[in-house]
Amino acid sequence: MIQVKNLVRTFKSGDRTIKPVNDVSFELEQGTLASIVGKSGSGKSTLLSLLGALDKPTSGDVVVNGVSLASMPDGKLTEYRRRDIGFVFQQFNLIPNLSAVDNVMLPMEFAGVRKSVRLARAKELLEQVQLDPEKHVRRINRLSGGEQQRVAIARALANEPKLILADEPTGNLDEQTGEHIIELLSSLSRDHNTTILVVTHDRQLANKTDRRFRLQQGRLTEEPARARVAAAATA
Amino acid sequence: MSVLARSIGNAFRNKVRTGAVVAVLAVAIGLALSMLVANQAVAAKVAELNASVGTVLTVNPAGGQGFEGGGEPLTAEQAATAATVPNVTSVVGTKALRLRNATETAAQAAAQSAAGTQAGGTQGTGPGGGQGGPGGQNTTTLTTSLTAAVDAGTLGGRNQAAEGTTGSTGATQPVRSLPITATGIGAEVDSTGKALSITEGSGLGDYSAESTNALLGTTLAEKNGLKVGSTFTINDKTYTVAGLFDAGTTFGNNALYVTLPSAQTLAALPGELSTMIVTVDTLENVDSTKTAVQAALGTDKADVTQGQNLETAVSSLDSVKNISFIAFVAALGTAGLIILLIMVMLVRERRREIGVLKAIGAPNRTIGLQFVLEALVLVALGSVVGAAVASFASGGIASALISSNTSTTTAATTGRGMPGGAAGFPGGGAGFPGGGAGFPGGQNGPFGGASQLLTTVTASASPGVIAAGIAAVFGVAIIGALVPALLTARIRPIEVLRGE
Ligand SMILES: Nc1ncnc2c1ncn2[C@@H]1O[C@H](COP(=O)(O)OP(=O)(O)OP(=O)(O)O)[C@@H](O)[C@H]1O
Numbered sequence: 145m146i147q148v149k150n151l152v153r154t155f156k157s158g159d160r161t162i163k164p165v166n167d168v169s170f171e172l173e174q175g176t177l178a179s180i181v182g183k184s185g186s187g188k189s190t191l192l193s194l195l196g197a198l199d200k201p202t203s204g205d206v207v208v209n210g211v212s213l214a215s216m217p218d219g220k221l222t223e224y225r226r227r228d229i230g231f232v233f234q235q236f237n238l239i240p241n242l243s244a245v246d247n248v249m250l251p252m253e254f255a256g257v258r259k260s261v262r263l264a265r266a267k268e269l270l271e272q273v274q275l276d277p278e279k280h281v282r283r284i285n286r287l288s289g290g291e292q293q294r295v296a297i298a299r300a301l302a303n304e305p306k307l308i309l310a311d312e313p314t315g316n317l318d319e320q321t322g323e324h325i326i327e328l329l330s331s332l333s334r335d336h337n338t339t340i341l342v343v344t345h346d347r348q349l350a351n352k353t354d355r356r357f358r359l360q361q362g363r364l365t366e367e368p369a370r371a372r373v374a375a376a377a378t379a
Numbered sequence: 380m381s382v383l384a385r386s387i388g389n390a391f392r393n394k395v396r397t398g399a400v401v402a403v404l405a406v407a408i409g410l411a412l413s414m415l416v417a418n419q420a421v422a423a424k425v426a427e428l429n430a431s432v433g434t435v436l437t438v439n440p441a442g443g444q445g446f447e448g449g450g451e452p453l454t455a456e457q458a459a460t461a462a463t464v465p466n467v468t469s470v471v472g473t474k475a476l477r478l479r480n481a482t483e484t485a486a487q488a489a490a491q492s493a494a495g496t497q498a499g500g501t502q503g504t505g506p507g508g509g510q511g512g513p514g515g516q517n518t519t520t521l522t523t524s525l526t527a528a529v530d531a532g533t534l535g536g537r538n539q540a541a542e543g544t545t546g547s548t549g550a551t552q553p554v555r556s557l558p559i560t561a562t563g564i565g566a567e568v569d570s571t572g573k574a575l576s577i578t579e580g581s582g583l584g585d586y587s588a589e590s591t592n593a594l595l596g597t598t599l600a601e602k603n604g605l606k607v608g609s610t611f612t613i614n615d616k617t618y619t620v621a622g623l624f625d626a627g628t629t630f631g632n633n634a635l636y637v638t639l640p641s642a643q644t645l646a647a648l649p650g651e652l653s654t655m656i657v658t659v660d661t662l663e664n665v666d667s668t669k670t671a672v673q674a675a676l677g678t679d680k681a682d683v684t685q686g687q688n689l690e691t692a693v694s695s696l697d698s699v700k701n702i703s704f705i706a707f708v709a710a711l712g713t714a715g716l717i718i719l720l721i722m723v724m725l726v727r728e729r730r731r732e733i734g735v736l737k738a739i740g741a742p743n744r745t746i747g748l749q750f751v752l753e754a755l756v757l758v759a760l761g762s763v764v765g766a767a768v769a770s771f772a773s774g775g776i777a778s779a780l781i782s783s784n785t786s787t788t789t790a791a792t793t794g795r796g797m798p799g800g801a802a803g804f805p806g807g808g809a810g811f812p813g814g815g816a817g818f819p820g821g822q823n824g825p826f827g828g829a830s831q832l833l834t835t836v837t838a839s840a841s842p843g844v845i846a847a848g849i850a851a852v853f854g855v856a857i858i859g860a861l862v863p864a865l866l867t868a869r870i871r872p873i874e875v876l877r878g879e
């Protein structure tokens with residue numbers, strides 16, 4: 145259960161203040177697959193960074209299973225990121241001089257998982273995102289954009305987080321692979337009760353989510369579930 | 380993949396830069412290690428000088444020294460007087476005898492009478508080690524079965540001829556062997572007060588009792604085919620070789636030691652001393668004690684000289700020690716600064732990556748540790764190359780330091796070629812000044828030959844000193860790396876969303 149309460153994030157640019165996240169409130173039950181759509185620059189990535197405790201809100205709070213992020217000291221926030229959150233970055237943010245497997249093992253290393261266990265799990269995750277086995281040990285900077293994106297998804301799943309925040313996880317993938325990733329995410333929410341919030345421009349992906357949000361100039365609105373059924377019918 | 384493995388990987392991410400950093404570090408570390416080695420070597424030398432002759436005063440009869448000069452001989456009573464002076468820890472009397480090969484002496488007797496007696500007035504202005512004519516009150520010449528281990532050579536022949544002139548190029552001199560110094564000693568020390576280094580056999584036991592045992596210099600024993608237990612004669616009296624000693628110089632090894640009473644008996648002068656070796660408790664007290672001993676014995680009776688004018692030498696070496704220590708600290712600081720700057724640069728460069736690590740939940744200390752380890756990998760490489768540099772350079776650096784720092788004082792304090800305190804009788808070096816004893820006190824001279832100091836230096840470039848130096852380098856590197864490592868704690872995870 146994640147509760148977002150009157151979240152505001154402002155940036156000063158010159159003498160103008162911009163509000164990419166402007167009084168955003170919503171709640172997600174555990175196990176919900178939700179999506180956020182919105183124009184470029186509408187504040188989607190900024191909102192995800194606040195939910196993932198990468199950044200601190202100007203005001204408002206995020207409450208995860210009853211615990212407020214605003215009240216957590218930095219050490220606890222690090223632990224929250226490590227244990228409870230799986231973040232798929234819009235720009236992947238993998239460590240370029242490490243192999244795919246090493247990148248996926250990294251969050252597990254920080255969580256103190258035994259080496260043999262993390263190696264086995266990293267390989268399993270890379271298989272799940274359909275990365276060719278011979279590319280598992282290849283360095284990240286020798287992988288294609290789509291391959292890197294899948295490694296980034298595998299890394300986000302490494303510590304079996306309760307909440308996955310994915311910023312355009314299918315942006316660089318072909319239709320077929322993209323569909324596979326969507327299937328993977330929905331099965332996680334269905335079978336593992338993982339809450340998943342994806343930012344996407346992909347209608348197909350958005351249509352498959354339980355709840356759909358739209359962000360416009362920092363303000364969040366939810367599209368009714370009916371519209372989703374109707375959209376699916378017209379598609 | 381562990382933190383360490385990641386750190387090693389990161390250290391080699393940019394190979395060209397890593398190479399450059401290691402090279403610069405190696406220079407700094409190599410310099411630091413060289414300076415440490417030089418410092419240790421000089422410190423050891425200073426300690427050795429202080430320990431051996433640093434606190435020793437030599438008392439000679441007023442107006443005489445060795446076999447030269449005149450005046451009244453020293454006596455056992457004077458030794459007792461000197462022993463009562465405050466701060467004096469021991470007084471050792473010596474009695475020097477000059478031994479000549481018996482058969483040669485007989486053969487030359489006739490020729491000598493024609494050429495004039497040996498009691499000549501040769502002036503001590505000739506080349507060092509070979510000067511110092513006969514004469515003086517202690518010229519007790521005895522015969523022996525031994526043959527000197529040093530050939531007379533040009534200098535020896537000239538001096539032995541005792542024509543009364545120096546540098547005579549006249550008629551060809553007959554070939555002679557040199558005399559051998561036999562010294563009666565009251566303790567197991569050489570004629571300069573330094574403990575004898577016995578290489579074989581044993582000492583003489585009770586040095587205050589008469590005995591027929593003797594200690595021979597290694598080369599003298601070799602020349603005469605003698606071993607421990609062999610016998611030889613002095614004035615037809617049979618002596619047994621109790622042990623062999625190594626004085627470190629050819630000249631010093633052409634000598635033998637007997638107990639003080641034995642020498643006095645041989646000379647038929649009981650209670651008479653050639654010199655007294657007075658040991659003072661600490662180096663600080665040497666000056667005041669010297670004055671006190673001189674006063675106690677009387678200026679008309681005895682000349683008290685301090686070791687080998689060691690104070691100047693020691694203070695000169697001390698300044699080399701200080702310079703090398705400062706240079707060591709400076710080079711060490713430079714290595715630390717290089718690490719600091721490089722790591723600050725790397726942290727700035729990898730800001731975004733550090734943000735990624737934080738975003739996926741890396742604790743600050745893991746990231747800090749990763750950077751410290753990366754710095755240590757660079758330092759380890761720098762140390763390997765630096766230690767190699769140091770092992771080649773330290774000898775040269777040490778000798779350069781010592782020669783440049785002491786060249787001015789060398790002339791003033793040692794007076795190359797002036798009569799050597801312990802060697803005030805004809806020496807044998809063939810042809811050039813310093814036939815083994817050109818410096819006062821022979822091998823104990825403050826700059827006992829650059830070569831001798833250098834052997835000490837190379838000997839001191841030991842794994843222990845290098846290891847201690849590298850440990851210091853690592854200590855400084857950790858401090859240097861800690862600052863940038865702590866900087867990583869301030870980087871926020873949101874950096875991941877910012878562009879490069
Ligand atoms: N650190 C910052 N300082 C100033 N302005 C910022 C900062 N981060 C984001 N912004 C601004 O906030 C707005 C929202 O940015 P954000 O990255 O959230 O957009 P987005 O919805 O993810 O866009 P896109 O779909 O292109 O990824 C943008 O106008 C951006 O310029």
Ligand SMILES: [Mg+2]
Nearest residue numbers: 188189234311
């Ligand atoms: Mg974005």
